[in-house]
Amino acid sequence: MTGASSGDAADAGALPGRPRASVASGAATARAVNVLAPNPSPMTLDGTNTWIVAEPSSDLAVVIDPGPLDEAHLRAVIATAEQAGKRVALTLLTHGHPDHAEGAARFAELTRTPVRALDPALRLGDEGLAAGDVVATGGLELRVVPTPGHTADSLCFHLPADRAVLTGDTVLGRGTTVVAHPDGRLGDYLDSLRRLRSLTVDDGVTTVLPGHGPVLEDAQGAVEYYLAHRANRLAQVETAVENGLVTASEVVAEVYANVDRTLWPAAELSVRAQLEYLREHGLTR
Template sequence: MEHPAYSQLRPVTPSAGVVLCDNPSYSALEGTNSWIIRAPGDRVAVIVDPGPHDEGHLNVLQAQAEAGGAEIALILLTHHHGDHADGAPRFRQLTGAPVRAADKRWCAGGEVLEDGELISFDGLTPTIEVVATPGHTGDSLCFFIHGAGGAAGTDDDVEGIISGDTLAGRHTTMISETSGDLGDYLDSLRLLDKRSHGVRLLPGHGPDRDDAAEVVEKYINRREQRITQVTEAVEKLGEDATVGQIVDEIYTDVDPVLRSAAKQSTRVTLHYLGLSTN
């Protein structure tokens, strides 16, 4: 079974499978990937990003996770955006499982997740390492799936990285202007670059990828290129140049549909450079 496959459990690694929500959009690509962490024969399952408040999707997700009599012990959020997290309160009602996130505002019945924390349960083969990766939003996390129950920071048994919106299966990811930060994002990408080589990417949107490092390196190069382009555009046009003028200078053939995204990316870069926007 290949991506996209709506309302079905698609196994991706020995301990992780995905149910794709039917909520396609420009930012969500084909939809939100909701991840089920559970090895064959395990009595316990953990859900990462139940997705939007879509009753049909949540019901399918619950049925697939509980197949064979397993119990959903925990709901994890990569970050607070609605297409990943709005379904969490309802999913907690359906399953009784606590919700944990990096920000206490999005937790329910569970504690705030800590960077470097290792999550484990009796009856669940893999362990789940919490890795703080702020940038897309301030509360963004990745989850490293240790298929053999390994410890945090030891990558020999990491079979996949659930990345939320920090990394996508195709295209790039946007940085939130309200809670994101380009400097933090670059730091997060460099951290991931050290630990992602040969590890499968399990993204929040788009298809899974064989080697997460290939995506990480592409993202770093793209961001560094944009920083250079914005810097050169400001030097040419002057610091009083508007965001629209900078976009016209850099994105010479941008699709009008993508102009808003280009302006957002430019504003984020200007903020990173310490320049005001007009």
């Protein structure tokens, strides 16, 4: 999967957890401001959320996911930071899909900042990102949380001061995300969701700042919904296989029959991941 990345479109409605009514550029928490990229689509929902994160008292900011290679959007991110009295000091990527990362190299040119990512191919500078890292800029603290599954290189960023987590495409503000097989793996994704649930239970995280869609103000409810959704989808796929369906496309036609067919290719990626998961666990041949 080379482009945008959101949405198991069978569930395009609002998630539980008091999602905000709309997606718009502006402050979401005391430290996080969204600049919405102009790339709406069935796969990217309203567009990519580019996050500017900074301590209120600092003049330094971190940008997470500059978004697509859109000059006007990249300059709008810089202008938004400057209007708040901030200078962009660092760029972080949640993962490498183009709707999040394609603009990163140009953004680095404009801001003269390094780009840190899990995937070495996406980095600009000497430092990457790894599990347990704490990104500290201008007094801001962001904790790196590995969340593979949507893609192998997916990360989330825990913002303890706002009791928030920036989730990229791992949890969306509306609908559910695709497991982008073969790079994405369902077993990894389920483990990542459980890791996020632990943040809500053990670390007090209440707010999801997603890569697409509105902010969610009940993080635990959203993650529990995702886990239940995945269990339900897996059961549906298993039943379809037991009923004699063999290929991923056959399963999609059965399980996603009521979904817009333009979204079936994304659904097929998730179904391939589910079939692989069932085989690995001895539940199908």
